[in-house]
């Protein structure tokens with residue numbers, strides 16, 4: 135029932151304590167090496183597996199289970215294919231694409247000897263100030279409902295059919311249960327004050343779909359509901375999830391989440407297990423968790439029946455995953471099929487990028503011909519780390535540069551490919567300055583720097599209040615009569631009216647991942663001058679009218695977004711939808727109380 139982190143528990147320790155599971159947290163790798171090879175990952179998986187085997191001296195050893203955050207591809211692994219984050223995939227509204235991505239991700243995870251991913255995230259983010267908004271497919275539950283079954287099926291296969299959890303498949307996790315997208319003011323791990331009806335109709339539906347598709351594990355959520363932490367909420371974890379929803383897999387805690395249930399560690403552990411947590415994900419102090427749980431059983435605080443139930447659930451999942459009969463991790467799975475960073479997966483990721491882009495404005499400057507001179511500006515233009523966002527090689531996604539992505543292409547790489555050899559040229563100039571003749575067009579790539587979890591929480595949604603440089607670049611270019619195309623890298627909708635006004639076209643690229651070339655595929659005409667790829671993406675989050683326009687969700691009674699849920703221009707719309715000027719007078723500061731965010735819930739449409 136104890137899951138330790140690979141940096142804190144050696145194979146020998148895991149075997150000595152007969153731990154059931156290990157994980158690698160964000161930014162944790164074999165040997166602490168960010169550039170660890172696929173062989174290094176497999177060797178470490180074998181080492182844990184073999185140590186556990188050896189320790190029992192029998193063929194009845196309970197095999198170890200390794201979990202990882204493959205949340206947008208196998209994103210902790212050097213050279214892996216990194217797919218767009220969920221918010222971009224939500225904009226794509228493409229279930230087939232989702233299933234294909236899940237299949238590819240499972241293949242890459244299996245190729246490293248790992249059997250379990252902590253995905254999909256089924257959060258329905260309702261306040262975009264939340265730092266995990268980009269892990270959410272949409273503000274409306276329908277997208278999570280559609281995608282949950284496709285992703286779970288792609289990862290695990292179909293229960294009862296051949297190949298379920300067989301080679302190339304891995305265990306999935308529905309996370310986080312329940313309500314995390316609805317915390318007050320979008321505070322990560324905060325309190326959710328909505329009704330049970332809202333919890334059910336907005337937040338549980340994706341989980342329900344995942345369970346119907348056979349998801350084998352569920353991760354408890356860090357948030358509380360009316361003041362009670364979900365990790366200690368017996369009604370939600372046991373009565374609702376395992377009872378009403380019929381979930382027969384196991385519940386894993388979030389990172390030390392069980393410790394938030396009470397002041398005293400042992401008491402917190404016991405109460406969390408009693409509430410329904412079956413496996414304790416322990417950040418560092420796994421020995422303490424181990425002893426605390428034993429102590430709680432010896433005092434009678436936790437019954438043996440509860441332990442038996444938790445263990446039965448874990449063993450059942452391990453049996454379904456075939457762990458008792460399968461060979462060592464390095465010899466399992468996708469060794470035959472496409473592995474980490476396979477060109478087929480990268481092609482799929484590039485397609486996902488094309489499908490996810492949302493066009494907010496176009497006065498006709500797009501699509502671009504290939505035989506033109508393009509100035510490429512902005513600090514996101516040639517920055518694969520930035521375009522991947524959080525949960526990429528490191529937990530926060532910070533500290534990565536292009537050399538950390540041996541298989542990746544930046545957006546700029548794509549613009550070069552699109553123009554060179556076709557009579558044009560793309561020149562990189564981060565600050566937008568140019569020495570010689572003015573370019574025909576400027577593409578400015580800018581947006582949020584990577585973050586994860588609470589580090590991404592914001593007080594407001596103003597982009598230029600965070601970084602005014604891109605706006606300055608856009609305005610300088612427009613003063614010199616150079617048409618500007620903005621490409622916005624972001625984990626959420628933001629108030630960008632000044633930037634919209636300073637752009638002839640404005641494209642939201644979300645956090646596209648390693649295949650930045652997909653942006654050029656849509657911005658440029660094909661080599662023969664014809665349109666190869668039109669825009670496809672539609673907003674899965676409503677776009678704010680001002681910096682404090684949040685919560686803002688489709689179905690609100692006084693719904694008045696700048697761009698509504700489902701909005702996304704196509705090339706044919708360019709003339710008809712030519713917008714006027716957007717109001718620039720609002721900023722994050724000094725908003726009257728009447729303009730503060732409204733509460734949602736009752737207004738949600740059935």
Ligand code: BGC
Pocket residue numbers: 158159160203252309388389587
């Ligand atoms: C996150 C989870 C993640 C876990 C393991 C937690 O902080 O909330 O989503 O799966 O860490 O890295």
Ligand code: BGC
Pocket residue numbers: 158159160161162389529
């Ligand atoms: C994250 C882990 C990460 C750790 C770093 C946790 O909250 O989920 O993935 O490694 O924090 O302290």
